[in-house]
Amino acid sequence: MRWIPFILLTYVALLAQTTGGILLAVHTDSAGAVFPDLLAVMAVFIALNLRNQHEVVIGCWLLGMGLDLTSGGQGWAVGPMAIAYSAGGFVIFKLRETFFRDSIISQTFLSAIMALSAHVLYVTLQSILSFGSSSLALYGQQLLQACLLALYTAVAAPAVLSVMSKIERLFIAAASSKSARER
């Protein structure tokens, strides 16, 4: 993994999500605003294309920490999304052998799984860490929001993945012989 280009790409993706997210947001009465999590799709991409599981986890950690630092408003801790993304990326890496990695359907499905698992875990951790200041109704609303967000992410995944595949060489180095031996 080329870390500096990856960090720059993460920055651009966060920018797109924080500003373009308003453009893409769908407002629902029951769950509030929902927009796709572009970084979840990025996490799936690196989980499917990197050879080293530790690099996958580190990359997902960076993506999750970026989301933590650019969200939360008042009363939300930094760190849960980094943990959630790391766990999600690890699971996707382990599951990837059971899917056709180049299949759009597989990639879309895995993006939905990644977004759903990461966001459900994130919302649950934040609710626990808020030490009772969050209500059950709000938690339920946020769970519903997470589910809808995962669906929306799946819809947006093919477009994001096609962009990622075109710029893959910028941040994923070709496997060296040493890297191949480490696997």
Place this chain on the structure above:
Amino acid sequence: MRFPSTISRQSVVLALLVTAAVLSFMGARAGNYLRGRTQGLLAPLGDLSSGAATTIRQRADNLGKPSHEQERRVQDLDRQIQDLRYALHSEQARYNELVRAAQAKDSLYGQFPDFPCRLVNARVVSGESLPYGGGKVIRPGAPEGANITTRDLITDRSKSLPENLHVMDSKALVGRIIRAGEFTAQLQLITDPAFKTQAMIWRDPGISRQIVLRKGNAVVREALSAGNNELIDVSDVRGNGKGGLIVRNVFQDRNIQPGDWLITTGNSRFMPDRIRIGQVVTVQNDHDHVGMASLVVKPLSDLGSLREVFIVLPLAGNDGGGGR
């Protein structure tokens, strides 16, 4: 970039996960500190992309709608009708004059004798990366139902603004400052579940209804008119996290109807005048408390397209030490 041979990837993963866990347990204070430090990184590019996104959204919203000229004429007529209604109420006449004067001004840095605050220009440059937030960066200078409920702002203040300052756009209250740094601030929208305030309800006399009045020992029912239309204090106003506000503990006999207005109290240090917040859309009886009702209020401003806002800076005693 290669990892030094003395530090394994496994160690890095472990260190990162432990760091994330520690930060999580340190809670919101540490999180807010870290977010404040990183806010400025997104601001410069966020301003450009936020402007583009807002412009695209506004143009998309305007497709198929009446022309701008027609819309403006309709809005002018609506505004005139509203102005007439306000003028009928003795307590609203002064507020109406202040609103008209403020909206007629090109620059809002002026000082109004009856409005002891300075309006600091600010601009929304980015929102939140996740939709769960319960608060954009404003460059100096310089929709409906945004459930992404905070915004990062850039201000023209080199020193931090105090927290809890109210923020408004050209029409209504939109939120308050929850975090501020050098040239940056975070705006918590009125629809954020953590946003709480006291306010007042102004019942629109144009909506016919009967209200209960107490005259001495007697209780009488009368038709609502400009003469008996007193403002109703409401103390439990908070964002519902879904693009609106919810007002609880309102007496049913006040007979509040959809179309009535939620306005600020005008006696707060942070907002020393009455400005609009939003309009009542639904009135629901509270089954847990007999005789009480809950209101759902839709913000007057389009929070999804928020771009140029004004931070209300009290002049007397505390202007936040904000130099330019």
